[in-house]
Amino acid sequence: MPDPHASPTPPARHPGAWALILAVPTACALALAYVGGWLSPQRLTPGRIVDQFQQNAGVHPGYRRNHAKGVCVAGYFQSSGEAAPYSVAQVFAPGQRTPVVGRFAIPGSNPYAPDGSVPIRSMALRFALANGQQWRTGMNSMPVFPVATPQAFFAQLQAGQPDPATGKPDPAKLAAFFAAHPETAAFRAWAKTAKPSASFATDSYWSLDAFVFTAADGAQHAVRWRMAPESVDGAAAPANDPDYLAADLRQRLAHGPLHWKLLVTLARPGDPTNDATKAWPADRTTVDAGMLVVESEQPQDSGPCRDINYDPTVLPNGIEVSDDPLLPARSAAYADSYLRRTSEEAHLPGTARVDTKPQAEARP
Amino acid sequence: MKNTTGMFALPARILHWLMAAMILAMLFIGVGMVASVSERHEWLLRIHKPLGIAILLLAVVRLAVRLRHPPPPLPADLPMLQKLAAHASHWLLYALMIAMPLVGWAMLSAGGYPVMLGASLRLPAILPASATAFAIMRHLHSWLALLLFLTFLAHLAAALYHGLIRRDGVLASMVGGSRKS
Numbered sequence: 001m002p003d004p005h006a007s008p009t010p011p012a013r014h015p016g017a018w019a020l021i022l023a024v025p026t027a028c029a030l031a032l033a034y035v036g037g038w039l040s041p042q043r044l045t046p047g048r049i050v051d052q053f054q055q056n057a058g059v060h061p062g063y064r065r066n067h068a069k070g071v072c073v074a075g076y077f078q079s080s081g082e083a084a085p086y087s088v089a090q091v092f093a094p095g096q097r098t099p100v101v102g103r104f105a106i107p108g109s110n111p112y113a114p115d116g117s118v119p120i121r122s123m124a125l126r127f128a129l130a131n132g133q134q135w136r137t138g139m140n141s142m143p144v145f146p147v148a149t150p151q152a153f154f155a156q157l158q159a160g161q162p163d164p165a166t167g168k169p170d171p172a173k174l175a176a177f178f179a180a181h182p183e184t185a186a187f188r189a190w191a192k193t194a195k196p197s198a199s200f201a202t203d204s205y206w207s208l209d210a211f212v213f214t215a216a217d218g219a220q221h222a223v224r225w226r227m228a229p230e231s232v233d234g235a236a237a238p239a240n241d242p243d244y245l246a247a248d249l250r251q252r253l254a255h256g257p258l259h260w261k262l263l264v265t266l267a268r269p270g271d272p273t274n275d276a277t278k279a280w281p282a283d284r285t286t287v288d289a290g291m292l293v294v295e296s297e298q299p300q301d302s303g304p305c306r307d308i309n310y311d312p313t314v315l316p317n318g319i320e321v322s323d324d325p326l327l328p329a330r331s332a333a334y335a336d337s338y339l340r341r342t343s344e345e346a347h348l349p350g351t352a353r354v355d356t357k358p359q360a361e362a363r364p
Numbered sequence: 365m366k367n368t369t370g371m372f373a374l375p376a377r378i379l380h381w382l383m384a385a386m387i388l389a390m391l392f393i394g395v396g397m398v399a400s401v402s403e404r405h406e407w408l409l410r411i412h413k414p415l416g417i418a419i420l421l422l423a424v425v426r427l428a429v430r431l432r433h434p435p436p437p438l439p440a441d442l443p444m445l446q447k448l449a450a451h452a453s454h455w456l457l458y459a460l461m462i463a464m465p466l467v468g469w470a471m472l473s474a475g476g477y478p479v480m481l482g483a484s485l486r487l488p489a490i491l492p493a494s495a496t497a498f499a500i501m502r503h504l505h506s507w508l509a510l511l512l513f514l515t516f517l518a519h520l521a522a523a524l525y526h527g528l529i530r531r532d533g534v535l536a537s538m539v540g541g542s543r544k545s
Binding site: 046134 | 381391392395396397398399400401402403404405406409449475476477479480483484486488493494495496498500502503506513516517518520521524528
């Protein structure tokens with residue numbers, strides 16, 4: 001289609017020119033679509049991971065898409081100074097006290113799941129450093145993660161999708177998943193003997209993923225950490241009570257703060273930093289970085305942890321991500337979940353209504 | 365100060381091509397990082413924030429350059445509708461290259477995130493923490509990015525149209541070199 005306006009160029013040259021005018025922007029648009037994954041629906045994206053969580057447990061508007069059932073806590077971290085030689089992060093400076101807003105939870109996407117339905121508990125923390133930087137971490141009460149990669153994690157979620165006929169995961173699919181993923185062996189060995197604890201206060205919480213500490217002289221150390229509880233009165237979970245964890249926490253905090261030691265383990269060369277299924281040998285140097293003091297708890301639907309995305313890649317100067325492939329995937333999927341639930345909180349058009357009724361009923 | 369050279373001033377041309385590369389890279393980085401679960405997500409995110417602030421600063425410089433050195437007038441025989449489209453799309457591009465970084469910055473502020481441009485360089489929050497404000501800003505960031513990309517495509521097609529069909533010196537006024545082919 002030649003330009004209707006008079007032009008000094010011979011019309012014969014126009015078709016090619018018009019084709020170019022069309023082709024260049026089209027190529028740009030296709031390139032963007034490719035990068036955005038719209039041309040490759042099989043690519044694993046954060047959205048597909050979060051969609052699978054919703055497939056497995058339904059949509060619970062306003063709630064996190066995983067670790068949906070939890071409780072907010074607040075307190076502080078008192079640094080011992082023992083980690084300061086390894087990391088310049090202000091949170092580790094000797095005598096430094098850093099306020100913390102945290103959250104205890106159980107894994108799974110159902111905010112009404114019984115506390116005894118899983119043997120795992122989680123602790124998420126946001127340290128607000130005096131210099132304005134933040135350290136966010138999400139830890140689980142198990143020493144190793146079942147899988148090492150986001151792809152395997154997604155396959156595990158798919159295998160765990162309830163069969164519409166029974167409402168339960170298909171045992172054959174789960175068996176096939178574990179057979180195809182021998183790296184899950186260490187986790188399964190732990191899970192075999194693990195019992196749901198009666199209290200958040202008596203559990204240890206592991207970082208699982210590795211991180212890198214940077215010292216003042218620039219030296220880098222691969223690390224993992226765990227929160228080791230001071231409370232050791234571990235008991236079996238009460239039967240016939242679906243909601244004992246929050247009540248236990250409230251009761252304990254009424255008698256005084258709860259304490260955990262932050263134990264940082266330093267890797268030796270060769271210890272795997274990119275594989276959360278493998279524990280490091282027990283003889284590695286461990287540094288007692290200080291004491292986490294939890295002073296109060298608040299319900300998660302109104303407490304200060306509600307609007308915090310505990311993205312473990314939000315780190316202060318002095319702590320960096322390692323080459324662990326789970327970390328970027330956690331960051332990306334948490335961001336997707338955070339956008340979904342904050343959109344629901346904001347009542348944006350096209351989002352589901354925030355589901356508060358059962359929560360209100362469950363509250364005494 | 366009226367432009368009589370028929371060309372964009374050299375600083376305007378340098379800023380145009382530098383920012384064209386930065387903004388196009390930024391759109392691809394943004395779209396790529398939110399669609400990725402690999403280590404690309406981390407390093408793209410690390411580039412995205414300081415690059416966005418750099419674009420914001422350069423856009424302000426560019427506005428000043430534009431006020432100091434007005435662009436050459438459009439060809440007198442350009443149809444009115446095309447003139448209007450040219451002016452509207454240019455001001456839309458300016459508005460978006462300033463709005464996008466500000467919305468991104470506001471979005472991180474509202475989400476309660478520290479706005480880190482590097483290991484320890486932190487910008488202050490420009491909005492108080494609010495889940496509602498975060499959600500609105502985050503969606504706005506995506507929609508404005510799409511609008512910016514579509515405006516860029518139209519700008520690109522129009523530039524090629526001027527250079528290949530009309531051959532009226534408009535493309536040359538930004539590319540540089542001889543005015544008319």
